[in-house]
Amino acid sequence: MQGHNSHVSHIDEDSPYVPLALTFSFPVERSAINSGVLLTWTKGLSAKNTIGKDIIKLLQDVFDRKHIHVKCVVLVNDTLGALLSRAYTSGGCILSAIFGTGINGAYVEEVSKITKLCQNPTVAAGGEMFVNTEWGSFNNSQAALPTTPYDNKLDCKSINPRFQAFEKFISGMYLGEIT
DSSP states (O other), rough: TTTTGGOOOOTTTTTTEEEEEEESSSOEEETTTTEEEEEETTTTTTTTOTTTHHHHHHHHHHHHHOOOOEEEEEEHHHHHHHHHHHHHHHHHOOOOEEEEESEEEEEEEEEOOOOOTTTTTTHHHEEEEEEEOOOOGTTTOOSSSSSOOHHHHHHHSSSTTTTTTHHOOOHHHHHHHHH
16 A cells, blocks of 8 residues: 555654544444444344443543553444545545445435434535444344244344344354354
């Protein structure tokens, strides 16, 4: 990646902390660039007393308690990280997808078309925004896609029954379970 070094900011040696951009591959409700409330654990992982809490605050509290001079300044999902990485190296990208342990997609959308933001002042400013689809949750109601007895058994034995249904159909985390 020759030529990109001129775009890399060097850490200010006089800064009281090292800035950290955190990639967190689980569903969160975003409220700021450096904040996100964990909605649920997926991919067979879990940690006590974390759902419903701001994961950046939890991590920052540990850094502070241990006197580790790091400050979480940005929170991104892996799918958005893939989109941003490609946009940086190629000069543009509007869509990304992750097919791995879990599945997800992200894309660029006009703010005015994001119905979730209808009352948000961001809409008046216009422009574009990244949308993290969390499409692993598609078909949680099991009304859109057919299911088999194997799908139902796997879902019931998972850590999050009736959640992340589409992810359980096709992601790497669960494919070995049904073979």
